[in-house]
Amino acid sequence: MVDLHCHSHFSDGELSPVDLYNKAKQNGITTLALTDHDTTAGLSELHSILDKEIKIINGIEFSTRWKKHDIHIIGLNIDLENIALKNLINAQKESRLIRAKHIAEKLEACGLSEAFAKASVIAGHEHIGRPHFAKVLVQEGFAKDMQEAFRRFLGRGRKAYVHTSWISIESAVFGIVQAGGKAVLAHPLKYSLTRTKLTELITDFKLAGGEGIEVVSGLMTGDQIRDMGSLCNRFNLLASTGSDFHGEKQSPVSLGQQARLPLNCIPIWQDWIVTQ
Numbered sequence: 001m002v003d004l005h006c007h008s009h010f011s012d013g014e015l016s017p018v019d020l021y022n023k024a025k026q027n028g029i030t031t032l033a034l035t036d037h038d039t040t041a042g043l044s045e046l047h048s049i050l051d052k053e054i055k056i057i058n059g060i061e062f063s064t065r066w067k068k069h070d071i072h073i074i075g076l077n078i079d080l081e082n083i084a085l086k087n088l089i090n091a092q093k094e095s096r097l098i099r100a101k102h103i104a105e106k107l108e109a110c111g112l113s114e115a116f117a118k119a120s121v122i123a124g125h126e127h128i129g130r131p132h133f134a135k136v137l138v139q140e141g142f143a144k145d146m147q148e149a150f151r152r153f154l155g156r157g158r159k160a161y162v163h164t165s166w167i168s169i170e171s172a173v174f175g176i177v178q179a180g181g182k183a184v185l186a187h188p189l190k191y192s193l194t195r196t197k198l199t200e201l202i203t204d205f206k207l208a209g210g211e212g213i214e215v216v217s218g219l220m221t222g223d224q225i226r227d228m229g230s231l232c233n234r235f236n237l238l239a240s241t242g243s244d245f246h247g248e249k250q251s252p253v254s255l256g257q258q259a260r261l262p263l264n265c266i267p268i269w270q271d272w273i274v275t276q
């Protein structure tokens, strides 16, 4: 089993990289990519594990801006020391921090005090994401669950939504390619795009040097998977797969438990390993 998309507590996941590794072993995973949002900080902990039973792929999930949409681009098999990649990561860190301060101001205007400090405590680091604010909103009784926190406060166009100056798709793909990696368009059905817009997005992504698309991501129906499989082949892209696991409470699909790729797709990991 291969899982090329998951999150640790270095971004918005619940588990430490070591706990993710142990869960991956329990779930029969042979190859695992850690793809935290805009950071590679969790990877050294994974590489410090000495049993080598699971092949670790260095990954990242970049937040990018494309025509008013926040689009996620995954980098796989990247060189963590690459300067172009490190520069992008630093730029994203800055944007994320500025955004967090703006979100906190908006939440404070809604009556939530000390929002930034509270989100920092929940995150355990300054790489604060909307899910950390969502947890604060739930904890303080402003929303009954994280979905409601996004629906009422943090989702696009809601009370505490902040437009973020994320890097472009071109920059993200460029950095990933410079670092020797492959760029993958994450969860194509999560952006609520029309079919015309989605094909425009894939065309731009491919023009920038993107090589893969997540044909399977988290919970999908068989029809959705077949649809993404044929889109992948139509654009001559390689197919990726991942659970997008954040923790048992947050994620509908556990680590490595996503459906198999359609047989007619070419796996993006074909040069790294042999079995799915």
Ligand code: AMP
Pocket: 012, 037, 063, 128, 129, 130, 131, 146, 147, 150, 151, 246
């Ligand atoms: P950020 O990168 O800080 O903008 O946060 C995006 C993350 O928020 C995603 O990767 C998901 O983990 C989470 N997320 C997005 N929408 C929702 C939602 N409606 N309910 C719960 N979590 C969400």
Ligand code: MN
Pocket: 007, 012, 037, 131, 246
């Ligand atoms: Mn997330």
Ligand code: MN
Pocket: 061, 072, 186, 187
């Ligand atoms: Mn994502």
Ligand code: MN
Pocket: 005, 006, 007, 061, 244
């Ligand atoms: Mn993700």
